[in-house]
Amino acid sequence: VMTQSPLSLPVTLGEPASISCRSSESVLHKNGRNYLDWYLQKPGQSPHLLIYLGSIRASGVPDRFSGSGSGTDFTLEISRVEAEDVGVYYCMQGLQTPSSFGQGTKLEI
Amino acid sequence: QMRLQESGPGLVKPSETLSLVCTVSGDSINSSPYHWGWIRQSPGKGLEWLGSIFKSGSSYYNPSLKSRLSLSVDTSKNQFYLEMTSVTAADTAIYYCARALYSSSSGFDPWGQGTLVTVSS
Numbered sequence: 001v002m003t004q005s006p007l008s009l010p011v012t013l014g015e016p017a018s019i020s021c022r023s024s025e026s027v028l029h030k031n032g033r034n035y036l037d038w039y040l041q042k043p044g045q046s047p048h049l050l051i052y053l054g055s056i057r058a059s060g061v062p063d064r065f066s067g068s069g070s071g072t073d074f075t076l077e078i079s080r081v082e083a084e085d086v087g088v089y090y091c092m093q094g095l096q097t098p099s100s101f102g103q104g105t106k107l108e109i
Numbered sequence: 110q111m112r113l114q115e116s117g118p119g120l121v122k123p124s125e126t127l128s129l130v131c132t133v134s135g136d137s138i139n140s141s142p143y144h145w146g147w148i149r150q151s152p153g154k155g156l157e158w159l160g161s162i163f164k165s166g167s168s169y170y171n172p173s174l175k176s177r178l179s180l181s182v183d184t185s186k187n188q189f190y191l192e193m194t195s196v197t198a199a200d201t202a203i204y205y206c207a208r209a210l211y212s213s214s215s216g217f218d219p220w221g222q223g224t225l226v227t228v229s230s
Contacts, residue, residue, distance in 0.1 A: 035211075035212065035215050037215060037216055046221065046223050047156070047205075047217075047220055048218065048220060049216065049218035049219075052210060052215070052218075053211060059218075090156060092156070092217075094211075094216070097171075097214070098158050098171040098172060099215060100158070101155060101156040103155060104155065
């Protein structure tokens with residue numbers, strides 16, 4: 001089970017933001033990598049990948065986004081929130097079957 | 110640029126079979142090292158991984174749906190497919206297909222635009 005907090009995150013433009021994701025079981029693979037992704041679903045769009053393997057930014061993702069953590073506790077940080085960052089953020093674990101998503105965190109300006 | 114596009118009926122009757130197609134463009138399933146997955150999104154259950162398939166046909170299923178779900182692939186058409194039997198209202202959702210970047214069921218990128226499926230008589 002993936003648990004995100006907070007579920008709603010009001011932010012100010014230009015300020016930092018942080019979202020937490022906790023897994024009920026470790027997502028650390030024996031290869032040393034954390035099978036933990038972060039996705040953003042903007043209003044009216046499909047989700048898209050922001051961060052994979054816990055901390056690797058996907059192609060085209062701005063460097064204001066960063067992922068950290070290991071095992072069961074992870075954090076997505078936005079260094080300076082921009083207007084285009086609004087939407088719902090999801091974490092997802094891909095180590096245990098079935099892969100599972102968090103409930104989502106709605107970021108609002 | 111790689112794209113995925115879901116297609117299928119928007120309305121399915123209860124107890125019938127749901128069939129969806131995902132068409133891949135900008136990449137070849139046959140020459141790709143990646144798995145290809147299905148995910149759905151409903152107001153009640155949020156995002157749910159359904160299953161993934163490799164070009165060889167090897168498939169991985171969400172255990173909660175395994176008895177009703179079947180995935181297949183046609184590399185000559187650059188398409189993969191989902192069949193779900195005995196659907197109920199609980200299967201009403203937006204269904205997405207996506208490429209899995211680093212395991213059979215992780216790192217989904219990109220996603221298709223999604224297709225809304227409503228189960229109703």
